[in-house]
Amino acid sequence: MDIHQLKSLVTIARCGTVARAAELLHLSQPAISAHVKQLEEELRVRLFERHARGMTLTPAGEAVFVHAKRALHAVEAIRDEANTLNGEIAGELVIGTVNEPAFLRLPAFLRHMREAAPHVAISLVQTTSGAVLKNIEDGVFDAGFVEGKLEGLAIDATLLAPVEFVVGYPAAWRERIEAGGLEAALALPWIGTSDDCSFHKLTTALFAAHGRSFAPGLRTDQESLLLELVGQEAGLSLVRRDMLDAYSTGDVCALDGIVVEAGMHFVSAQSPAKPGLLRVAQRAIRRAWQD
Numbered sequence: 001m002d003i004h005q006l007k008s009l010v011t012i013a014r015c016g017t018v019a020r021a022a023e024l025l026h027l028s029q030p031a032i033s034a035h036v037k038q039l040e041e042e043l044r045v046r047l048f049e050r051h052a053r054g055m056t057l058t059p060a061g062e063a064v065f066v067h068a069k070r071a072l073h074a075v076e077a078i079r080d081e082a083n084t085l086n087g088e089i090a091g092e093l094v095i096g097t098v099n100e101p102a103f104l105r106l107p108a109f110l111r112h113m114r115e116a117a118p119h120v121a122i123s124l125v126q127t128t129s130g131a132v133l134k135n136i137e138d139g140v141f142d143a144g145f146v147e148g149k150l151e152g153l154a155i156d157a158t159l160l161a162p163v164e165f166v167v168g169y170p171a172a173w174r175e176r177i178e179a180g181g182l183e184a185a186l187a188l189p190w191i192g193t194s195d196d197c198s199f200h201k202l203t204t205a206l207f208a209a210h211g212r213s214f215a216p217g218l219r220t221d222q223e224s225l226l227l228e229l230v231g232q233e234a235g236l237s238l239v240r241r242d243m244l245d246a247y248s249t250g251d252v253c254a255l256d257g258i259v260v261e262a263g264m265h266f267v268s269a270q271s272p273a274k275p276g277l278l279r280v281a282q283r284a285i286r287r288a289w290q291d
Contacts, residue, residue: 001042003075006068008035009047013065014138016054024094024125024140039064069139076273089117091277096132096144097124098198099223103242104145104264108288117280128221130196136269143268143278148198150265157267158282160289165202165262167255168230168239174253182210185255189235191226192216199226202260203238227252 011021012032022029040047047061057065079091097104106124113122125141132144136155150157167185169177177185186207192214193199200214207214218234220226223243230237231251244254266285272278 001039003072005035005039006072008032009039009061009068010065010072010138011140012036012048012055013057013061014135014140016056018055024123026123072139073273077275079274081276089277089280090119091274092121092123093142093274093277093281094123094125094140095281096135096141097126098129098132098145098147099264105288105291108291109284112284112287113281116284117277120277120280128194128196129198130194130201133267134196136267139269139273142272142274143266143281146198146265146267148201148262150263150267154270155267156270156272157265158285160264160266160285163262163264164241165199165238165260166241166244167206167236167258168227168244168252169236169255170230170233171251171253172233177253177255182255182258185236186210186212189218190214190216191229191235191237192219193221193226194219197221198262199238202262206238206258206260 007025008021008027008031011024012018015021015024018029018032018036022032025032036047043060043064045060045064046058047064048055049058097106101107110122113120125135127135129146129148132141132146133153133155135141136144145160146157147163167182169185169188173188177188180187190203192203203216204214216235218229220229223240226237227239227243227247229235230239231247231249238260239252239254241254241259244252266282268278268282
């Protein structure tokens with residue numbers, strides 16, 4: 001077996017499809033499939049169950065997956081340490097992103113990274129906050145941006161900025177919203193996101209605090225689309241205050257007196273495989289958010 005086969009195994013296990021793994025690893029789908037087949041033949045076990053929606057680990061695959069993650073972590077740590085000893089800043093960082101690039105200040109971050117470490121390759125993968133955390137845990141991502149509340153999580157997190165969410169509702173519903181307040185708002189249709197998105201967790205907590213269960217009839221992970229759907233009377237939703245303030249159409253209003261506080265964070269594992277590269281990235285992130 002080799003490191004490329006192990007990377008394919010770990011990536012498929014996390015994302016669930018050969019197509020997505022190929023995209024993340026910048027390889028062809030036949031190459032990814034060949035890696036899995038070679039591993040299965042060498043180990044003489046079936047690693048994945050194939051089904052219509054993708055692939056899941058078999059019990060044997062689960063056991064191999066744990067060791068594969070450790071092996072990849074060790075290899076990356078060796079490379080990072082060798083580069084540090086040689087006085088080089090080189091390698092690759094895979095960073096999970098959420099939200100729009102301008103909000104995350106990605107252009108400034110990438111500029112500072114090029115200045116400090118021109119030989120570091122960076123892969124940016126757009127996903128949800130929950131998926132960023134899971135991919136960091138599995139060793140697929142080196143770091144990432146996470147929006148929400150991170151209490152009790154065993155990660156290295158840097159708070160970049162506080163983020164305020166408000167309850168956005170269609171302007172056409174103003175009279176009944178203002179008449180009934182939050183209780184009336186919670187009884188109306190809501191738009192949600194995927195379960196591992198920070199919006200879902202924050203909204204679920206808001207509903208739970210008022211004795212209700214959150215069951216959205218419509219979901220999207222695109223914040224700009226979510227705001228448009230609220231304006232088109234598809235339902236209510238938590239929205240970032242800065243996005244609502246910049247939304248110029250006037251067909252979305254904020255419910256008075258309700259603010260949900262969270263934060264935007266840059267996170268990595270507590271014992272990362274590439275501590276040298278991550279130190280450079282963390283400095284570039286801080287500079288970007290101080291510009």
